[in-house]
Amino acid sequence: MTARASRTQRRTRIQLENEQRILDAALDVFSLHGFRGSTIDQIAESAGMSKPNLLYYFRTKEAIHGELIGRLMEKWLDPLREMDEAGDPVQEIRRYILRKLEMARDYPRESRLFANEILQGAPRIEGVLKGPLKQLVDEKAEIIKRWMADEKLAKCDPHHLIFSIWATTQHYADFDVQVRAVLGTHKSGAGRFDDAARFLDFLFFDGLRPTGQSGKSSPS
Amino acid sequence: MTARASRTQRRTRIQLENEQRILDAALDVFSLHGFRGSTIDQIAESAGMSKPNLLYYFRTKEAIHGELIGRLMEKWLDPLREMDEAGDPVQEIRRYILRKLEMARDYPRESRLFANEILQGAPRIEGVLKGPLKQLVDEKAEIIKRWMADEKLAKCDPHHLIFSIWATTQHYADFDVQVRAVLGTHKSGAGRFDDAARFLDFLFFDGLRPTGQSGKSSPS
DNA sequence: TGTAATCTTTACCAATCGGTCAAAAATAAT
DNA sequence: ATTATTTTTGACCGATTGGTAAAGATTACA
Numbered sequence: 001m002t003a004r005a006s007r008t009q010r011r012t013r014i015q016l017e018n019e020q021r022i023l024d025a026a027l028d029v030f031s032l033h034g035f036r037g038s039t040i041d042q043i044a045e046s047a048g049m050s051k052p053n054l055l056y057y058f059r060t061k062e063a064i065h066g067e068l069i070g071r072l073m074e075k076w077l078d079p080l081r082e083m084d085e086a087g088d089p090v091q092e093i094r095r096y097i098l099r100k101l102e103m104a105r106d107y108p109r110e111s112r113l114f115a116n117e118i119l120q121g122a123p124r125i126e127g128v129l130k131g132p133l134k135q136l137v138d139e140k141a142e143i144i145k146r147w148m149a150d151e152k153l154a155k156c157d158p159h160h161l162i163f164s165i166w167a168t169t170q171h172y173a174d175f176d177v178q179v180r181a182v183l184g185t186h187k188s189g190a191g192r193f194d195d196a197a198r199f200l201d202f203l204f205f206d207g208l209r210p211t212g213q214s215g216k217s218s219p220s
Numbered sequence: 221m222t223a224r225a226s227r228t229q230r231r232t233r234i235q236l237e238n239e240q241r242i243l244d245a246a247l248d249v250f251s252l253h254g255f256r257g258s259t260i261d262q263i264a265e266s267a268g269m270s271k272p273n274l275l276y277y278f279r280t281k282e283a284i285h286g287e288l289i290g291r292l293m294e295k296w297l298d299p300l301r302e303m304d305e306a307g308d309p310v311q312e313i314r315r316y317i318l319r320k321l322e323m324a325r326d327y328p329r330e331s332r333l334f335a336n337e338i339l340q341g342a343p344r345i346e347g348v349l350k351g352p353l354k355q356l357v358d359e360k361a362e363i364i365k366r367w368m369a370d371e372k373l374a375k376c377d378p379h380h381l382i383f384s385i386w387a388t389t390q391h392y393a394d395f396d397v398q399v400r401a402v403l404g405t406h407k408s409g410a411g412r413f414d415d416a417a418r419f420l421d422f423l424f425f426d427g428l429r430p431t432g433q434s435g436k437s438s439p440s
Numbered sequence: 441t442g443t444a445a446t447c448t449t450t451a452c453c454a455a456t457c458g459g460t461c462a463a464a465a466a467t468a469a470t
Numbered sequence: 471a472t473t474a475t476t477t478t479t480g481a482c483c484g485a486t487t488g489g490t491a492a493a494g495a496t497t498a499c500a
Binding site for chain 2: 032033034036037116118119126129133134154157160161163164166167168170171174175177178181182183196198200202204206
């Protein structure tokens, strides 16, 4: 039995090191070119390793990608899991937005890997989306709905609220090239995310305020 | 000189037909797999055409992709161009959001093509982003800033406001698979976009209201 | 109808793709 | 030091890639 096949703990120091180097290089490549657009040679070269050597640790291209996606999905939903019904609704939502924005800032490759996967029809994670993801979102949407019923938040569709949080935060990772091109080079990287945090706080919490008076202008 | 090389009007009926078929098929394929992940054979088959026949109309894979991207960029920025300083600020922003959402609904392939291009580093449209796009956005951001100075809109960073509109609307095209997976199959396609329009109106215009009283809760 | 231009196909090419294999090199255990 | 094991390598495979050459089929036009 080859080394990598053993899921039974027995990992050499070299194994752990090289697996990490491969996954890191693969994250670079996959997040930039998508699954089909990436080649094993590219990943191997980026990892400073020969192709057969890489294939000694991961038997197929799918195996590398699958491992990355698996680890990603674990970490990706953590911020939403942390949303606590017992907490203050406004602070819970605010914290969720901030955590997601931090993840876009600190793990842009992971965000792009996920975006690539979804864009390309999510053939490899369809089950997760319709299963654990949907379940988690439905659960949290119920909590948000109760918050709204208790007048702690302005009423709106909680599912679409979650979508909008995903969209606005991940935008800073997925469309980073465009954001930087439009803002120009005068803004440092950190400054962009500070501005984004400030803006998102404005956008969501001048809309999500508990007090009821709406500013709608067309009574129609 | 081959037929397709002549940019000088002389297009046969067959040329126009086949070019359209090819571009339509290529839009399907490119928007789903990105540039590197798409193959000429795939596009040819999807267009019901042999590969050499396709290459008679477009000499390279890049040529097809370039033509698509070019036509896309034309249409893509129209809604923003239509934003009129002379109009009512709230209605102008509201209309822009609605137009962008309609484009996400009616041209999801184009949205995904663009997203793929940006995700993969925008190597083929970097110039457009830093040139015409940045110029247009800067121009409209100035208008929005003046609206805010005139107290017609709540004050915020206009660039990030535009980003958030892009992010929230295009999300419904680019992440459609995820949206459908989370919402489940009980919602028809049209209904999703109606809900989205309603929600986005809530999100932006309970925050972008002209009247100044903010609902911030942490006075710090 | 004849003919020139346009359109389509078959056969093919070199390069690259994901992946295999056996043997060599490095490492660890005794 | 010897052996057993793990790691690395170069040479190679069939399939697919983007693209070409040239001949055949079709069309437009006189």
